[in-house]
Amino acid sequence: MSEWLASMGVELNIVPHLIALLVAYVLALPIAWDREKNERSAGLRTFPLVAIAACGFIQAAETVTVGNAEATARIVEGIINGVGFIGGGAILVGKLGTRGTATAASIWATGAIGTAVGLGAYDTAIVLSFVTFATLRIMANFKADKNEFDDGG
DSSP: OHHHHHHTTOOOOHHHHHHHHHHHHHHHHHHHHHHHHTTOSSOTTHHHHHHHHHHHHHHHHHHHHTTOHHHHHHHHHHHHHHHHHHHHTTOEEETTEEEOHHHHHHHHHHHHHHHHHHTTOHHHHHHHHHHHHHHHHHHGGGOSOOOTTOOOO
16 A cells, blocks of 8 residues: 555655654643543543644644745644634533633643644643643642632633
8 A cells, every 4th residue: 555655656654643643642641630530521532632633733734834834823823723612612601600711721731732742842742731730730729719610720
């Protein structure tokens, strides 16, 4: 099959893409674990999927955006909007208050992690993952108003 694709001018270079997707997946796992452990609306499946999708969009578009910063910026903008839309679905407003904002923000941060990995900014992705996880774990202890409708954010 690879010979047939090569004869048509298609070159498969899967390993770098697999590595990037795996890195995005792994960096999303601590955040996913925190949300799952705290029984939030999104968890172990959602966060890694958001990260690899964002990374995948960047990687899929790289052949047409190479050398064109404006085109890359448009792809990133679309990812930001799309992930924000998904996060918005995690927010619930009720009589007792608003719930899901920390989960929504975490989804958005996870999209940024995947985007950073897709762009090759692994250092940024690692810092985003660490800071997001640390914020979820540490800042929950400082939350003043806790009720059954609150998700910690």
